[in-house]
Amino acid sequence: MHTALFPRTGDRVSRLGFGAMGFAGWFGAQSEADHIRALHYALDRGINFIDTARAYGESEMILGRGLKQWRGPKPFVATKVEGLAGGPQWSTSVPVALSLPKGQVTASCEASLRALGTDAIDLLQLHAYWPGWGHEGDWMDELRALKAAGKVRAIGISVPDHRSDMALPLVMSGTIDAVQTVINIFDPQALENLVPCCQQHGVGVIARCILDEGGLTGFLTLDTEFDSGDFRKGYFDDTVPRAVYLAKVDALKQYVPQQASSLAALALKFALHHPGVTVGLSSMHEQRYAMMNIAAAAEPPLRPEIYKALMFKHRFIKAFMDVRNFADLDTIPEPDATTA
Structure with a gap:
């Protein structure tokens, strides 16, 4: 398993990270035992970076139980x-006081510590951050206090949608240790500005959606149906016409198997190609996904000319984090100077 240095903590972390959002059941129902089996399989094979969230249902609790059963080296969690602003905070800028009122960062962290069954979190990120929040405020004071108290080792933010450049001022302020953002073949924008900026300022980069919620694996067809609790129904059907998406995926098949063993391997290798990407997250809530991802990460890297072709010829940037998927218009607050 290839590793990278996580800036500012000195940890060596696996470049392929275990995304635990699937433990919430949002990709369909699996048992807790199956989740923990997948987790241990990945840990046994050198994956030591795990990403979850307070908002991911029972994910933290399942992860905590799985790690308690684990007898190997402690992974980076x-x-x-x-945030408390509901759907709007994912789809549009909201006042920080609505999402993170005073005390919320601390309360959320304490709840995470209990659920995970640990005394310290390696990286605590804001699940949503909007540039209008600046780089100072109660939320930052609380992050610093948690770090000073030893309850958090590093702090960062997650960019809520595809507009990765919104994190640039915060990165340049020197106040955070990591940024999580979308990076994949269809949306490589972060590789042009955010990732180089993070390299210059010693900030870790966590790439998410590297398989575009599974779309880049080729699993999707015109006839694919999703369970009612599977959020991908909105992702693939409400954002763009499914036939349009499938045509974009079909254009990538020219690279398989010459450049990668599968579409999924091609997407994973692309997301990890840039040395400024510290970790690329992929959902591995099922052992078969862990097996496929780990095998793909072991393949030879893309040739430079193939990487450039993927980078510039196959962009298909979508705004999934849209009001139609995450919030009713009535829930979006009006501009208010007292809460801005």
Whole structure:
């Protein structure tokens, strides 16, 4: 398993990270035992970076139980602060006082510590951050206090949608240790500005959606149906016409198997190609996903000319984090100088 240095903590972390959002059941129902089996399989094979969130249902609790049963080296665990503004905070800028009122960062962290069954979180991220929040405020004071108290080792933010450049001022302020953002073949924008900026400022980069919620694996067809609790129904059907998406995926098949063993391997290798990407997250809530991802990460890297072709010829940037998927218009607050 290839590793990278996590800036500012000195940890060596696996470049392929275990995404635990699937433990929430949002990709369909699996048992807790199956989740823990997948976790241990990945840990046994060298994956030592795990990402979860307070908002991911029972994910932190399942992860905590799984790690309690684990007898190997302690992995690097990242989680995220739960914002209180509901759907709008994912789809549009909201006042920080609505999402993170005073005390919320601390309360969320304490709840995460209990659920995970640990005394310290390696990386605590804001699950949503909007640039209008600046880089100072109660939320930052609380992050610093948690770090000073030893309850958190590193602090960061997650960019809520595809507009990765919104994190640039915060990165340049020197106040955070890591940024999580979308990076995949269809949306490589972060590789042009955010990732180089993070390299210059010693900030870790956590790439998410590297398989575009599974779309880049080729599993999707015109006839694929999703369970009612599976959020991908909105992702693939409400954002763009499914036939349009499938045509974009079909254009990638020219690279398989010459450049990668599968579409999924091609997407994973692309997301990890840039040395400024510290970790690339992939959902591994089922052991078969862990097996496929680990095998893909072991393949030879993409040739430079293939990486450039993927980077510039196959962009298909979508705004999934849209009001139609995450919030009713009535729930979006009006501009208010007292809460801005």
